[in-house]
Amino acid sequence: MSTEEVRLFIGPQHPGVTGNMSIEVLLKGDTITWAKTHIGYLHRAFEKLMERRIFIKSFPLVCRICVPESDTNEENLARGLEELADIEIPERAKWIRTLVLELSRLQMFIMWYGGIAGSMGLSTPVQWGIGDRDYILDLFEELTGGRVYHIYILPGGVRKDLPEGFEERVLKTMDLIERRLPEYDELIMDNAVEQKRLKGLAPIPKEWVEEMGITGPVARACGFPYDVRKNSPYEAYDKLDFDVITEDGCDVWSMLLVRRREIDLSIKLIREIVSKMPKGEFLTRLPNVLYWEIPKGETYVKSEATRGEFGYYIFTDGSGKPRRVHVKGPSFIHGITLLERLLVGQNIADVAPILVALQICPPEMER
Amino acid sequence: MGLKEVLKPLGAWRQIARKPHTILVPKVHREAAERYRGFHVNDLGKCIGCGTCAAVCPNEAIDMVKIEGIEGKKGDSGFRPRIDYGRCCWCGLCVDSCPTTSLRMTNEYIWIREAPDDFVYIPGYDIKGFEQKEKGYRKDKEHSFTDYHRVPMREKEPEERLQTFAEVVLGYTEEEARKEADRCIGCGLCISGCPDRMHIPDYIRAVASGEYERSVNIMYENNPFAELCGKVCTRRCESYCSLGNEGDPVAIRWLKRFATERFSDLKEVIRARKQELKDKSVGIIGAGPGGLTAAYYLALRGYKVTVYEAMPEAGGMTMAGIPKYRFPLPSLKKQVEFILSQGVELKTNYFVDPEKFRNLMEIHDAIYLGVGLLKPWKLGVPGEDHPNVIYAIDYLRKVNFNESVKIGNEVVVIGGGDVAIDAARVSRRFGAKVTIGYRRRKVDMPADREEIEGAEEEGVEIWEKIIPLRVEDAPEGRVKLVYGKARMVDQGPGRRPKPVLIEGEEYEILVDRIIVAIGQQADLTFLPQEFAEKMEVERGRIKVNERQMTSISGIFAGGDVANRVADAISAIADGLRAVKGIELYFQGKS
Incomplete structure (x- = not known):
């Protein structure tokens, strides 16, 4: 190692706003010449713990795999188990799940929108993002009884029906957020500093997308129209009208644009879901959950999280506990494979915006 | 990029004139939502200590502990859940699986204390001040983990039953039995109700998982008449089933019947080990x-x-x-x-x-x-030695051993126990018009509810508050029962009321036989x-x-x-x- 190089550890205390992980970099002046992601600060052995739990007990656990967007985990696990146990869920349950997933995506995007500004030292939108997200958490609290960990989507459907007048309150909150968004745009998108720093930052070579298996807004910012909601629809997504959002810049600015447009799309989808919400039953009776045994089988279920394709591989052996559950979080690829290569040649000051742009959620790398 | 991009962000300053999102805690208390999952409360009188909450808790935050003032009894373990809020993750699975619905959550979320021990407590017993809270997460019985509805047992139609002595109950199909058995939450409180302490949750679970042979073997560990009990047991276990508090108890008897009936040759099924011979x-x-x-x-x-x-x-x-x-x-x-x-x-x-x-x-x-x-108990009224007064126990024995019995066209059965119901239903099968006279009310009858219902479906009439006074001879080989009416005198809680004769009133009924079924000695x-x-x-x-x-x-x-x-x-x-x-x-x- 040359003496001109400086070894620097970024993290493990929240670098940017993404969670506990650490990036070890070598610097030549301001420029990164080598990078390595270190994980393990959050490891709670989710996958292993699931193997020794009856199925129902895994639900309060998996929502912790990605704290700000917990519902994707619940939904994936529930859908996977339903598939293996051959349980058909009511139509209304599918729509309620879709509503929850979309609300969850929206609050995550709003928080992220503030976060990307925060990663460059503009802290006002961070406060806004947290504050406005809380109006959606209020909805979650009313619907599920929990603000962050909802534990609402269980096999068979959802735990409770929509409360009286909930749809109107959802629409009111959507109006409120829509009113606020131009103010965010003024501060972030129309900001000379942001534009100068983010446009053209960290361009991803297009061939990396397929090579590494990059998904979600990062892939869509590279022009790949891949969205699980469209490509392999789940729950009620096949009944919703929307197009996959793509940008062609491959840089952080394009990722910002994709996510900004995703916010609009989520609001549109939530309004559509509310207008199409069918009546009826919301939960199929499960076998006795204390003794629930699922026949031998394996499945892979996936959904579109804000970060990309989120998947659960579940293997059951006929007993009351899963033989193996493997969680595929998009951050694993984005945070290790992609990040380590993407950082090379970048300025040290841009590490935080790049991390946030890839929207890395460390707990999903360490299941 | 121009001046616009420099000036536009300054628009954020308009925020300064707006009302903030935040509230000042604790000056302002924000009430949580109606179904918020906050601190638990438990109705100790309703709770039966079944331990399902502890079993389903993913964090082992719940212990079942003995507390002063609550004694274990049949159908109540005497234990109550104690929750460690250092472990609780507020998922509410405990609430959703509580069979009595006694455990629920309030929408209280603030509890500030210095001592860590203050965060481990028994809801309902350790008073924390939010016991009276109405709002909070609670169980919706129809959308929870507990299935309160029994799989109905199929029976022969009443008209068809009267033609024959074939079994009334048709039995569960395999699918029905497994569904019914799967309702059992395995708390084991039923065992306290079984005089023989059969291993009920174990053999029911074996039925649920389709291991019928194992199920029957578990039964034979302490009951070599499992099939008998599967058909005619008084099933006190079912009255202590934790699901019975809010719904139908598990059909323990019918499940036993289902498992035992599957095997025609028990020798091939029961793996009992015989010890070496002793000289006693x-x-x-x-x-x-x-x-x-x-x-x-x-x-x-x-x-x-x-x-x-x-x-x-x-x-x-x-x-x-x-x-x-x-x-x-x-x-x-x-x-x-x-x-x-x-x-x-x-x-x-x-x-x-x-x-x-x-x-x-x-x-x-x-x-x-x-x-x-x-030896049957006698009525102890004048004229009881009339030849048309017969005793249920002798009557049923003769019927079962195919001896000839004549009962005529109209019969009155005196008594309210299972033997009285048996005598009445048997008489219906011989084509007689049957009336049961009981000295208390129908609700006080010691006979099995299902048996009473079955008898009524078959056309047996039940007269309440009947006290026989004397038996008189009647022409054409018939017999007359003279009876009075009783009024019920309350004997305090938990005891059956005492029937007291209303003096000065006499009624009579003319029948062919009077069947006495008031007990044996x-x-x-x-x-x-x-x-x-x-x-x-x-x-x-x-x-x-x-x-x-x-x-x-x-x-x-x-x-x-x-x-x-x-x-x-x-x-x-x-x-x-x-x-x-x-x-x-x-x-x-x-």
């Missing part, structure tokens, strides 16, 4: 369920067992008393044959008199008396003088200790002759206890 012999008087249970387990333990039965067939009251539409003969034969196949010797038509009893005492090392109650005349003197008898029943030994060393007793419950399962329990007692007696330990 036991004589058992009475081949009823109690006597044969003792015989079975004694034989397995290697003792030589001989059973003496006065009737031509083994089975006792289950042979002679229970009508065949409830308990068919082939089922009894199958169970008795299996018991005999373990090396039990059976002597039928062997009526024990004092002389024979002395002889049995000589040849056996211990004696078990399972003689039952054979023991007939101990077979005991020789010297034994009868020493044998302690308490209110008509032989007094026994906790090992079923009578006041005479070496003589054990059980079943109806010794216990007051007088049903098959308590007789079986007595038989099983006596086995232990007899073994200890042989070892010189009692």
Whole structure:
């Protein structure tokens, strides 16, 4: 190692706003010449713990795999188990799940929108993002009884029906957020500093997308129209009208644009879901959950999280506990494979915006 | 990019004039949502300590602990959940699985204390100030983990039943049985209600998972009459089922019936290990369920067992008393044959008199008396010795042994127990018009609810608050029952009201037969003088200790002759206890 190089550890205390992980970099002046992601600060052995739990007990656990967007985990696990146990869920349950997933995506995007500004030292939108997200958490609290960990989507459907007048309150909150968004745009998108720093930052070579298996807004910012909601629809997504959002810049600015447009799309989808919400039953009776045994089988279920394709591989052996559950979080690829290569040649000051742009959620790398 | 991009962000300053999102805690209290999952509360009076909350808790945050002032009793473990809020993750699975709905959550979320111990407490017992909160997460019974609805048992239509003595109940299909068995949450509170302490949750779980052979083997660990109990048990276990508090209890009896009926040859199913032969012999008087249970387990333990039965067939009251539409003969034969196949010797038509009893005492090392109650109680009213007044116990025996009985076209049955209902339903099958006269109200009848309903469906009329006054002869070979009406005098909580005759009113009913079914008493005349003197008898029943030994060393007793419950399962329990007692007696330990 040359003496001109400086070894620097970024993290493990929240670098940017993404969670506990650490990036070890070598610097030549301001420029990164080598990078390595270190994980393990959050490891709670989710996958292993699931193997020794009856199925129902895994639900309060998996929502912790990605704290700000917990519902994707619940939904994936529930859908996977339903598939293996051959349980058909009511139509209304599918729509309620879709509503929850979309609300969850929206609050995550709003928080992220503030976060990307925060990663460059503009802290006002961070406060806004947290504050406005809380109006959606209020909805979650009313619907599920929990603000962050909802534990609402269980096999068979959802735990409770929509409360009286909930749809109107959802629409009111959507109006409120829509009113606020131009103010965010003024501060972030129309900001000379942001534009100068983010446009053209960290361009991803297009061939990396397929090579590494990059998904979600990062892939869509590279022009790949891949969205699980469209490509392999789940729950009620096949009944919703929307197009996959793509940008062609491959840089952080394009990722910002994709996510900004995703916010609009989520609001549109939530309004559509509310207008199409069918009546009826919301939960199929499960076998006795204390003794629930699922026949031998394996499945892979996936959904579109804000970060990309989120998947659960579940293997059951006929007993009351899963033989193996493997969680595929998009951050694993984005945070290790992609990040380590993407950082090379970048300025040290841009590490935080790049991390946030890839929207890395460390707990999903360490299941 | 130009001046616009420099100036536009300054628009954020307009925020300064706006009301903030935030509120000042604790000055302002923000009430959480209606179904918020906050601190728990528990209705201690409703909670039965079943432990389901502790079983489903993903974080092992719930312990079941003993607390002062709550004693365990049948159907209540006496334990209550204690929650460690250092572990609780507020998922509410405990609330969703609480069978009594006693455990729920409030929408309180602030609890600030210095001592860590203040975060481990028993909701409902340790008063925290939010017990009265109405809002909070609670269970919706129809959308929870508990299935409160029993799979209905299919039965023959009433008209069809009356044509035959074939079984009324059709039994569960495999799918129905597994569904019903799967409702069981495995708390085990039912065991406290079973006199025989059968391993109920275990064999039900085995049914649910389709392991029927294992299920029957579990039953045979302490009950060799599992099929009998599956058909006619008084099933007190079901009244202590935790699901019964808010819904239908698990159909424990029907599930036992389902599992046992699947196997026609028990020898191929039951894997009972026989111990080596011992040189002690036991004589058992009475081949009823109690006597044969003792015989079975004694034989397995290697003792030589001989059973003496006065009737031509083994089975006792289950042979002679229970009508065949409830308990068919082939089922009894199958169970008795299996018991005999373990090396039990059976002597039928062997009526024990004092002389024979002395002889049995000589040849056996211990004696078990399972003689039952054979002498019917009389009404004690004038004219009762009229030939048209018959006693249910004799009547049912004759019917079951295919002896001829004439009951005519109209019958009144006096009594409110299972025997009265049996006599009434049997009479309906002979085409008679049947009325049951009971001295209390229908709700006070000790008979099984389903039996009462079945009788009514078959056209039996039940008259409440009837007190027979006298029996009079009537022309054309008929008989007249003169009766008065009773009024109910409350006897305080938990006790049945006392019927008191309303003086000065008399009614009468003209029938062909009066069937008396007001209970039976023991007939101990077979005991020789010297034994009868020493044998302690308490209110008509032989007094026994906790090992079923009578006041005479070496003589054990059980079943109806010794216990007051007088049903098959308590007789079986007595038989099983006596086995232990007899073994200890042989070892010189009692």
